[in-house]
Amino acid sequence: MNAETKIESRELSYAEAIREAMDIALSTDERVVLMGEDIGVYGGAFQVTGDLVEKYGEDRVMDTPISELGGAGVAVGAAMTGLRPIFEFQFSDFATLAMEQIVNQAAKVRYMLGGSVSVPVVMRFPAGSGTGAAAQHSQSLEAWLGHVPGLKVVQPSTPEDAKGLLLAALEDPDPVMIFEHKILYKMKGPVPAGHYITPIGKAAIRREGKDLTIVGTSIMVHKAMAAAETLAEEGIDAEVIDLRSVRPMDRETVLASVRKTGRLLCVYEGVKTLGVGAEVSAMVAESDAFDFLDAPIVRLGGAECPIPYNPELEKAVVPQVPDILDAARKLATGAI
Amino acid sequence: MPVEVIMPKVDMDMAKGRIMAWHVAEGDTVAKGDPLFDIETDKAAFEVEASDAGTVHHLAATETDIAIGTAVAWLYAEGETVGDPSATVQSAAVPEPEEREPSVEAEKPAEPPAPAAPTPDTEKTRATPRARALAREGGLEIAALAGTGPRGRVQAEDVRATIDHAPNAATAAPTSFVPDTGALAITRKEGEGTPLVLIHGFAGDATAWAPLEAHLKGRALIRIDLPSHGKSPKQRIGGFPALVKEVRHAFDALNLEQAHVVGHSLGGAVALALADTRPRKVASLTALAPAGLGPQIDGAALGGICNATRPESLAPWLRTLVVDETLITDAYTRIAFAPRNDPALRAAQAAMADALFPDGVQAFDLRAALQRLEVPARIIWGKRDRIIPWQHALQAPGRVSLHLFEDVGHLPQIEITAEVGKILQSSL
Numbered sequence: 215m216n217a218e219t220k221i222e223s224r225e226l227s228y229a230e231a232i233r234e235a236m237d238i239a240l241s242t243d244e245r246v247v248l249m250g251e252d253i254g255v256y257g258g259a260f261q262v263t264g265d266l267v268e269k270y271g272e273d274r275v276m277d278t279p280i281s282e283l284g285g286a287g288v289a290v291g292a293a294m295t296g297l298r299p300i301f302e303f304q305f306s307d308f309a310t311l312a313m314e315q316i317v318n319q320a321a322k323v324r325y326m327l328g329g330s331v332s333v334p335v336v337m338r339f340p341a342g343s344g345t346g347a348a349a350q351h352s353q354s355l356e357a358w359l360g361h362v363p364g365l366k367v368v369q370p371s372t373p374e375d376a377k378g379l380l381l382a383a384l385e386d387p388d389p390v391m392i393f394e395h396k397i398l399y400k401m402k403g404p405v406p407a408g409h410y411i412t413p414i415g416k417a418a419i420r421r422e423g424k425d426l427t428i429v430g431t432s433i434m435v436h437k438a439m440a441a442a443e444t445l446a447e448e449g450i451d452a453e454v455i456d457l458r459s460v461r462p463m464d465r466e467t468v469l470a471s472v473r474k475t476g477r478l479l480c481v482y483e484g485v486k487t488l489g490v491g492a493e494v495s496a497m498v499a500e501s502d503a504f505d506f507l508d509a510p511i512v513r514l515g516g517a518e519c520p521i522p523y524n525p526e527l528e529k530a531v532v533p534q535v536p537d538i539l540d541a542a543r544k545l546a547t548g549a550i
Numbered sequence: 551m552p553v554e555v556i557m558p559k560v561d562m563d564m565a566k567g568r569i570m571a572w573h574v575a576e577g578d579t580v581a582k583g584d585p586l587f588d589i590e591t592d593k594a595a596f597e598v599e600a601s602d603a604g605t606v607h608h609l610a611a612t613e614t615d616i617a618i619g620t621a622v623a624w625l626y627a628e629g630e631t632v633g634d635p636s637a638t639v640q641s642a643a644v645p646e647p648e649e650r651e652p653s654v655e656a657e658k659p660a661e662p663p664a665p666a667a668p669t670p671d672t673e674k675t676r677a678t679p680r681a682r683a684l685a686r687e688g689g690l691e692i693a694a695l696a697g698t699g700p701r702g703r704v705q706a707e708d709v710r711a712t713i714d715h716a717p718n719a720a721t722a723a724p725t726s727f728v729p730d731t732g733a734l735a736i737t738r739k740e741g742e743g744t745p746l747v748l749i750h751g752f753a754g755d756a757t758a759w760a761p762l763e764a765h766l767k768g769r770a771l772i773r774i775d776l777p778s779h780g781k782s783p784k785q786r787i788g789g790f791p792a793l794v795k796e797v798r799h800a801f802d803a804l805n806l807e808q809a810h811v812v813g814h815s816l817g818g819a820v821a822l823a824l825a826d827t828r829p830r831k832v833a834s835l836t837a838l839a840p841a842g843l844g845p846q847i848d849g850a851a852l853g854g855i856c857n858a859t860r861p862e863s864l865a866p867w868l869r870t871l872v873v874d875e876t877l878i879t880d881a882y883t884r885i886a887f888a889p890r891n892d893p894a895l896r897a898a899q900a901a902m903a904d905a906l907f908p909d910g911v912q913a914f915d916l917r918a919a920l921q922r923l924e925v926p927a928r929i930i931w932g933k934r935d936r937i938i939p940w941q942h943a944l945q946a947p948g949r950v951s952l953h954l955f956e957d958v959g960h961l962p963q964i965e966i967t968a969e970v971g972k973i974l975q976s977s978l
Contacts, residue, residue: 476678476680476706504679505679505680505682505683506679506680506683507678507679507680508678508679508680508681508705508706508707509678509699509705548698548699548700548705548707549700550700
């Protein structure tokens with residue numbers, strides 16, 4: 215983090231923080247362009263780009279046609295030829311349409327061309343459930359992209375990190391995929407003014423504790439924090455780690471915490487099977503921290519089903535605070 | 551309810567024992583204290599006695615490894631129905647799958663009960679990685695531990711409890727050591743003149759004299775380890791007379807013409823008793839902060855030292871022994887703790903403390919012996935002794951020399967070694 219330029223801190227929403235990051239990038243680096251469907255006059259599906267088109271014009275804040283594959287292809291090509299495009303998907307679910315460009319091109323071009331070309335593209339993915347957007351607009355597909363060498367995948371959980379990770383992504387020579395949780399867009403929090411970066415690949419300890427480690431991603435960090443407060447009243451001292459970066463993953467922070475607490479709970483919204491928490495669990499199980507485990511590792515993830523439209527069912531298929539409380543209590547008391 | 555007879559833990563490293571022979575047969579009636587069986591560990595063989603009277607049933611097999619803490623037989627009181635003992639086992643360690651059919655089936659009534667079966671291998675024991683790591687560090691065998699986790703899983707807490715609570719269990723039940731017989735341990739240093747017989751204090755051992763010995767160069771030295779201390783056998787000492795009897799027995803066996811007897815604290819009381827009962831053999835008596843001259847003693851410190859299971863809990867009590875607490879360095883503490891890292895030794899000493907100093911009171915009184923003392927005698931005491939009040943020395947008759955030091959605590963031989971050395975040399 216660049217301390218010299220981090221002068222003051224204001225309350226901004228997560229969406230505002232992202233917009234501020236893009237504003238700073240657009241104003242200080244002429245290579246930066248924004249691309250995406252309805253990001254111009256409409257201001258973006260979730261009003262993240264807002265009025266940036268008025269400030270920087272349609273040459274730098276470009277509406278792309280309703281073709282994710284085409285738009286992503288243009289962004290990847292632009293990155294290869296020297297621009298720093300930030301490509302917005304309306305919903306992360308639509309990444310499925312652009313997989314060829316993301317997985318086969320962006321992630322592999324540097325490798326296949328012997329390092330002579332890199333793809334400094336940034337892609338933004340509004341992700342997650344909770345908006346009543348149903349099965350095709352509510353998924354958490356970060357583990358899909360996290361599975362691809364050549365990509366970096368981050369999940370900011372706070373306004374400060376949303377801005378810092380976007381600015382870090384722009385400095386990165388390789389494609390960076392940013393999964394932004396739709397429910398968090400309106401969440402407010404302190405955001406330093408000016409330019410700073412949140413390092414990619416570095417987790418944050420949101421709460422220190424000694425009884426168990428809860429590794430959460432994205433919105434689950436907030437649910438874990440809420441659970442930790444309740445747990446504290448019950449005498450259970452949970453450490454909450456915000457993973458922030460799915461690829462690369464901050465091994466040391468997680469292992470150090472598990473060595474301390476001996477108990478690990480992973481909470482993530484993506485489908486539990488083969489998800490981010492599966493990787494965190496395996497990472498711990500394969501490490502020297504294994505010898506410090508005093509209970510089985512527990513994962514809480516999304517249910518094995520599409521996200522339902524029914525609001526009650528929609529809540530039921532992803533981990534909620536009571537689920538975290540229940541699992542944490544069992545873990546901390548040796549009941550699992 | 552029948553009483554279980556368990557495979558005892560007789561030394562720190564022991565995870566399993568082996569019954570070499572039973573002294574009783576199924577259905578035999580035994581009295582409390584009767585020998586039940588012989589066990590063998592890696593290091594030694596022991597005889598285990600009955601903790602209660604009763605009829606013995608469900609004897610475990612011999613020549614098989616049995617985890618410590620496992621029931622190897624059951625003692626039934628008169629009139630008690632001999633049933634399935636596994637139903638009465640309270641330990642969480644009893645694996646459910648091994649539960650037996652109710653023994654109404656009369657076909658195999660005398661078969662050893664399930665808990666006596668050899669415990670499964672380490673690999674098959676349900677335990678967390680942390681518990682296994684802690685057990686490895688602590689030299690415990692995971693298979694020997696009772697798990698309190700789900701499905702009997704051994705968790706870190708269970709291992710820590712085993713390590714931490716061993717001495718507490720010993721305090722609660724001072725029977726948890728196996729009494730041994732044999733002579734007290736004697737160590738000698740060859741030298742000139744009438745030998746000095748050195749008797750250490752409670753919870754110490756002969757090595758406590760090492761600093762002072764540097765000031766007694768050339769003298770013949772004989773050091774006695776008190777019962778249940780140092781290398782002496784662990785014995786059940788019923789009271790001060792029994793203690794003196796043991797030491798006097800060892801002293802007599804030395805067959806010395808005469809000796810200068812030096813004792814510290816409890817050893818000082820023993821030395822005084824020796825001088826009282828063997829006046830012709832004792833050339834002089836030197837008592838350092840001796841016990842036995844009044845009821846007061848710091849019971850908390852006695853208990854604390856007795857029960858400390860690690861150097862960290864021993865150190866604060868050691869510091870109460872001296873005025874200059876910097877003397878109690880980490881190294882000193884570690885050395886002092888090393889022999890105490892033995893639950894059986896701590897249990898034996900706790901039992902002895904309970905007999906000699908019940909309720910933190912000196913239950914024996916040597917003031918009369920002090921008054922009638924005829925041998926040349928001196929008492930050395932620090933006026934800042936926090937364990938036994940130095941004022942006890944003031945009861946000494948006029949012919950006993952008093953050497954009282956202002957800024958010294960309960961360990962003059964450590965705190966002012968040279969001074970004590972000079973006093974001793976001047977009288978030899």
